[in-house]
Amino acid sequence: xxxxLAWSGAQVARADPFLDEIVEFTGEILYLxxxxxxxxxxxxxxxxxxxxGFGERAGxxxxxxxxDTLLRIGSITKAFTGQVLAHLAADNRVRLTQPLTKSxxxxxxDAKADVEHIRLIDLATHSGGLxxxxxxxxxxxxxxxxxxxxxxxxxxxxxxxxxxxxxTSVLYSNFGFDLLAMGLSKATNQPYPELLKQYITAPLGxxxxxxxxxxxxxxxxxxxxxxxxxxxxDVPTGDVIVGAGGLYSTPNDLLRWMQxxxxxxxxxxxxxxxxxxxxxLMRDGLETVSGMDESGxxxxxxxxxxxxxxEGDRPFILQKAGGLQGTFSYIAFAPxxxxxxxxxxxxxxxxxxxxxxxxxxxxxxxxxxx
Numbered sequence: 001x002x003x004x005l006a007w008s009g010a011q012v013a014r015a016d017p018f019l020d021e022i023v024e025f026t027g028e029i030l031y032l033x034x035x036x037x038x039x040x041x042x043x044x045x046x047x048x049x050x051x052x053g054f055g056e057r058a059g060x061x062x063x064x065x066x067x068d069t070l071l072r073i074g075s076i077t078k079a080f081t082g083q084v085l086a087h088l089a090a091d092n093r094v095r096l097t098q099p100l101t102k103s104x105x106x107x108x109x110d111a112k113a114d115v116e117h118i119r120l121i122d123l124a125t126h127s128g129g130l131x132x133x134x135x136x137x138x139x140x141x142x143x144x145x146x147x148x149x150x151x152x153x154x155x156x157x158x159x160x161x162x163x164x165x166x167x168t169s170v171l172y173s174n175f176g177f178d179l180l181a182m183g184l185s186k187a188t189n190q191p192y193p194e195l196l197k198q199y200i201t202a203p204l205g206x207x208x209x210x211x212x213x214x215x216x217x218x219x220x221x222x223x224x225x226x227x228x229x230x231x232x233x234d235v236p237t238g239d240v241i242v243g244a245g246g247l248y249s250t251p252n253d254l255l256r257w258m259q260x261x262x263x264x265x266x267x268x269x270x271x272x273x274x275x276x277x278x279x280x281l282m283r284d285g286l287e288t289v290s291g292m293d294e295s296g297x298x299x300x301x302x303x304x305x306x307x308x309x310x311e312g313d314r315p316f317i318l319q320k321a322g323g324l325q326g327t328f329s330y331i332a333f334a335p336x337x338x339x340x341x342x343x344x345x346x347x348x349x350x351x352x353x354x355x356x357x358x359x360x361x362x363x364x365x366x367x368x369x370x
Contacts, residue, residue, distance in 0.1 A: 015048045015049060015050040016045075016048050016050075019043065019045055019048055019050050019367075020050045022363075022366065022367070023041060023042075023043045023050040023051075023052055023363075024050070024052045026041065026359060026363055027039060027040075027041035027052045027053075027054060027343075028052075028054060030343070030352075030355065030356060030359050031054040031055060033355070034345070034349060034351065034352035034355060036055065036225075036345040036346065036347045036349055036352055037055050037056055037223070037225055037229075037346050037347055038053065038054065038055035038056055038057050038064065038065050038222060038345070038346045039053070039054045039055055039065075039343070039344070039345050039346075039356075040052070040053040040054075040064075040065040040066070040069060040071075040222075040251055040342075040343070040344050041053075041341070041342070041343045042067070042251040042254065042255050042341070042342045042343075043255075043339070043340065043341050043342075043363065043367070044255045044258050044259055044262065044339070044340045045338060045339045045340075045367050045368070046338045046339075047259065047338075049255050049259075051066065051067045051251050051252070051255070053065035053066050053069070055346075057069055057222050057223065057346075058221070058222065058223040059223060059231070065222050065251075065344075065346075066251075067250060067251045067252040068208070068220055068250050068252055069220055069221075069222050069250055069251065070208060070213060070217050070218075070220045070221045070222065070248050070249070070250055071221070071222040071248065071249065071250070071327050071329065071344050071346070072224065072234075072247075072248055072322075072324045072325050072327045072329075073247050073248065073249050073254070073322045073324075073327075073329050073344075074245050074321075074322030074323045074324035074327065074328075074329060075174070075244060075245055075320065075321065075322040075323065075324075076247070076249075076254075076320050076321070076322040076329055076331055077177075077242070077243070077244060077245045077246055077247040077322065078177045078243070078244055078245075078304040078320060079303075079304045079305055079320045079331070080196060080200060080209075080247060081124070081177055081180055081181055081184075081243040081244075081304060082124050082276060082302065082303030082304035082305065083199070083200060083272065083276050083303065084181075084184060084192075084195050084196055084199055084200065085120060085124055085180065085184060085303055086272040086273075086275040086276035086303055087199040087200075087269075087272040088184060088187070088188065088195070088199075089272075089275055090269075090271040090272040090275060093187065093188055094120060094184065094187050094188075095120070096119070096120055096121040096124075096275070096280075097119050097120070097121055098119060098120055099116055099117070099118065099119055100115065100118045100119065100120060100123065100179065100180075100183045101115060101116050101118075102187070103183065103186040103187035104182070104183055104186040104187075106154075107154060107157060110158050111157045111158050112157070112158055112159055112160060112161055113129075113156075113157040113158075113160055113161055113162045114129075114161070114162055114165075114166075115157050115162075117162075117165070117166050118130075118162075118166050119166065119167075120180065120183060120184075121280055122166040122167055122176075123173075123176045123177065123179055123180035123183070124177075124180060124280075124303045124304060125170065125280050125281045125301040125302075125303070125304075126170045126171060126172050126173050126176060126291075126292070126301065127166060127167050127168070127169060127170050127171075127281055127286075127301070128162070128166050128173065128176045128179075129162030129163050129164045129165060129166050129169075129171075130162065130163065130171070130173045130175040130176045130179070131163060131171070131173065131175055132171065132172055132173055132174060132175065132291065133174055133175055134148060134152050134153055134156055134174075134175045134178070135152075135156060136148050136152050141233070141235075142233070142235065143235060143236060143238075144235055145235070145236070145237050145238050145240075145241055146238060148178075148238065148240050148241060149240060150182060150240060153175070153178070153179055153182070156175075164287070164288070167281070168286065168287050169286055169287045169288040169289065169290075170281065170283075170286055170288070170289045170290065170291075170292060170298075170301060171288070171290050171291060172290065172291030172292055174241075174244035174245065175244075176244075177243040177244035177304070178240060178241055178242070178243045178244045179243070180243050181242050181243025181244075182240075182243070184243075192242050192243065193211055193239075193242060196242075199272075200257070201253075203269075204253075204256055204257060204260055205256065206249070206253040206256060206257060207253070208248070208249060208250040208252070208253050209247060209248070209249040209250075209253045209254075209257075210247070210248055211237075211239075211242060211246050211247060211248070212236075213248055217248070218234075220250075221234060221248075222327065222344075222346050223326070223346060224324075224325045224326020224327045224346050224347070224348075225326045225346055225347040225348065226326055226347075226348055227347075227348045227349070229347065231326075232325050232326035233325070234325060235325060237324075245322070245324055251342060251344075254331060254342050255340065255342060258331070258333055258340035258342070259340075260273070261273065261276075261277070261318075261333055261335065261340070262333060262335065262338050262339075262340060264277075264335060264336070275303070276302065276303050276305075277302060277305070277318065277335050278302060278303075279300040279301065279302055279307050280300075280301060280302065280303070281300060281301040282299070282300045283298060283299050283300060292306060294321065294353075294354060294357070295319060295320075295321040295330055295332075295354070295357035295361075296308050296317070296319060296332075296357060296358075296361055302318060304320060305318040305319065305320060306318070306319050306320060308361070310370055312365070312370075313365045313369045313370055314361060314362070314364065314365035314370065315334040315336065315337045315364065315365070315368050315369075315370050316334060316335070316336060317332050317333065317334055317361060317364060318332070318333055318335060319331065319332035319333075319357070319360075319361070320332075321353070321357060323348070323353065326346060326347060326348055327344060327345070327346050328344065328345050328347075328348065328349070328352070328353040328356070329342070329343070329344040329345075330342070330343050330344070330353075330356055330357045330360055331360075332357075332360050332361060332364060333364075334364050334368050337364075337368035338368070339364050339367045339368040340364075341360040341363050341364055342360075343356040343357075343359065343360050
């Protein structure tokens with residue numbers, strides 16, 4: 001169990017005991033109900049932060065996860081990619097509506113897919129007409145993602161038509177977000193990890209939000225587990241899967257990131273924040289929506305953020321879930337109410353995953369009722 005702390009800038013202080021009480025009790029009940037090996041929950045409200053961990057982070061006899069525990073955040077990575085896009089658009093380095101092929105014309109050469117009609121905003125809202133995964137040969141257990149290369153993406157576009165006209169439907173797509181990261185790299189002539197560092201992790205001091213762990217960081221990693229409870233290896237995702245997944249982070253870093261999102265009247269980053277929190281596709285009017293409702297009903301899409309309109313006591317929420325190598329995670333925030341919640345468990349357990357998203361959404365309603 002972890003003492004809840006809060007920070008203001010570089011200063012760290014104890015959280016409001018009332019907030020601590022609510023967060024700890026919520027996390028403990030969720031942990032006891034689902035019996036996962038470990039669970040960590042973090043909340044930021046009006047600048048005060050509370051983080052609590054339960055269970056064993058890395059096997060029998062290990063400590064509970066804490067604010068500095070490294071974990072794989074899976075598809076929460078997509079929300080970082082959307083924010084990088086927002087920063088680049090705010091800096092006039094790209095336009096949200098520019099075609100992917102504007103800076104990557106070779107992609108359209110001999111392509112069967114109507115790739116020239118795919119815009120950056122289509123990729124960032126899962127509406128590019130691409131499948132969930134790029135088809136590829138299976139990899140080894142030690143390096144399962146190795147067969148996914150840039151050429152794999154280009155080959156599919158040359159052989160297959162788009163599944164639907166971009167912008168008309170939504171289909172959850174890892175393919176699309178990795179393609180988006182490649183497109184941003186092409187547009188700026190910078191490797192995507194450098195863009196992430198330049199615009200997000202370095203300015204916010206997120207030293208533990210990385211694609212590759214150092215030896216010291218590996219010592220703080222939370223062990224993931226499969227559906228039967230078996231430990232899963234921490235395998236690399238390579239240098240291609242950087243837009244859809246691949247990031248590691250800590251509860252401390254993620255709530256620091258949330259504080260940036262909740263500081264909605266700050267002058268620094270104001271335009272990027274506005275672009276990142278805007279809604280670009282309303283569910284009403286789309287032909288089909290698939291793969292978006294597991295963590296709460298999608299009412300609209302932002303830049304990777306799934307938007308949920310106010311309902312009952314619950315305020316407007318932007319949220320994103322992730323799952324990779326035996327870890328499920330979920331992050332959600334109420335941008336107008338100063339509250340964000342992060343929860344992660346270290347086992348592939350669908351019931352627990354859906355429960356933690358429901359608990360997080362309800363916790364936001366508890367801490368910021370309408």
